[in-house]
Amino acid sequence: xxxxxxxxxxxxxxxxxxxxxxxxxxxxxxxxxxxxxxxxxxxxxxxxxxxxxxxxxxxxxxxxxxxxxxxxxxxxxxxxxxxxxxxxxxxxxxxxxxxxxxxxxxxxxxxxxxxxxxxxxxxxxxxxxxxxxxxxxxxxxxxxxxxxxxxxxxxxxxxxxxxxxxxxxxxxxxxxxxxxxxxxxxxxxx
Numbered sequence: 001x002x003x004x005x006x007x008x009x010x011x012x013x014x015x016x017x018x019x020x021x022x023x024x025x026x027x028x029x030x031x032x033x034x035x036x037x038x039x040x041x042x043x044x045x046x047x048x049x050x051x052x053x054x055x056x057x058x059x060x061x062x063x064x065x066x067x068x069x070x071x072x073x074x075x076x077x078x079x080x081x082x083x084x085x086x087x088x089x090x091x092x093x094x095x096x097x098x099x100x101x102x103x104x105x106x107x108x109x110x111x112x113x114x115x116x117x118x119x120x121x122x123x124x125x126x127x128x129x130x131x132x133x134x135x136x137x138x139x140x141x142x143x144x145x146x147x148x149x150x151x152x153x154x155x156x157x158x159x160x161x162x163x164x165x166x167x168x169x170x171x172x173x174x175x176x177x178x179x180x181x182x183x184x185x186x187x188x189x190x
Contacts (some may be wrong), residue, residue, distance in 0.1 A: 040080050046075055049089070051089055053096055060149050062136065070099035092159060095161040097144055104140050126140040134184045141165070142177030 050071065057067035059104040074095035078088055085091045135143060141163055148154045148162055149170075163173070 017036055019079070038079060042079055045078075046090055052074070052122050053092065056093070056152055057096050060097070060144060061103055062132070066103060070103060071096055073099055090161060093148075093152075093154070093158070094162045097148070098164075101140060101144065108140075109120055131181075131185075134181055134188075137150075137184070138177050138180060142173050142180070143174040145170060146177045146181075 049182065053071045053074070054064070054067050057070045057182045058064055060068065061067055074092050077095050078092050081091075082088070086119070121147050135146065138146070144163055145159055149156075154162070158166040159170045163170070
């Protein structure tokens with residue numbers, strides 16, 4: 001079950017449904033002025049994939065507005081290269097995962113540097129499930145590999161492309177992540 005933080009209340013309906021059943025109430029849409037400039041096949045690709053990509057980014061970054069920004073940036077990148085991209089779905093996923101990694105890296109640096117400068121504000125997310133909280137404690141590559149494998153149901157090859165590692169590294173990332181999750185769940189008695 002997914003519980004939405006106060007940050008996401010205006011963007012998502014409050015629900016106790018499984019994550020896949022959450023409906024976005026204010027999806028980003030292309031303005032009519034831009035539609036004339038964009039290829040029709042790109043617009044179809046955008047409209048048919050935006051919700052799934054935002055959900056994927058949300059699972060990784062745990063923020064609807066950040067996930068929407070990352071996905072919009074990825075679509076802008078895809079649109080610029082549309083005629084040269086052979087696999088837009090893979091290209092967009094990789095772009096989104098890279099955007100999430102960049103955001104998480106920046107967020108981690110802020111968590112380390114800002115307390116030293118005594119300017120850190122502590123943000124508490126009260127409605128995060130225990131499992132989501134445990135997943136968020138995993139190292140970035142393991143977390144992304146697990147989310148892509150078990151949420152997005154991607155192959156090891158696709159995960160390797162998205163994470164930026166070899167195909168042979170992916171099973172190890174997933175195994176280490178799952179083992180850490182298992183130990184933490186047993187330790188916390190969840």
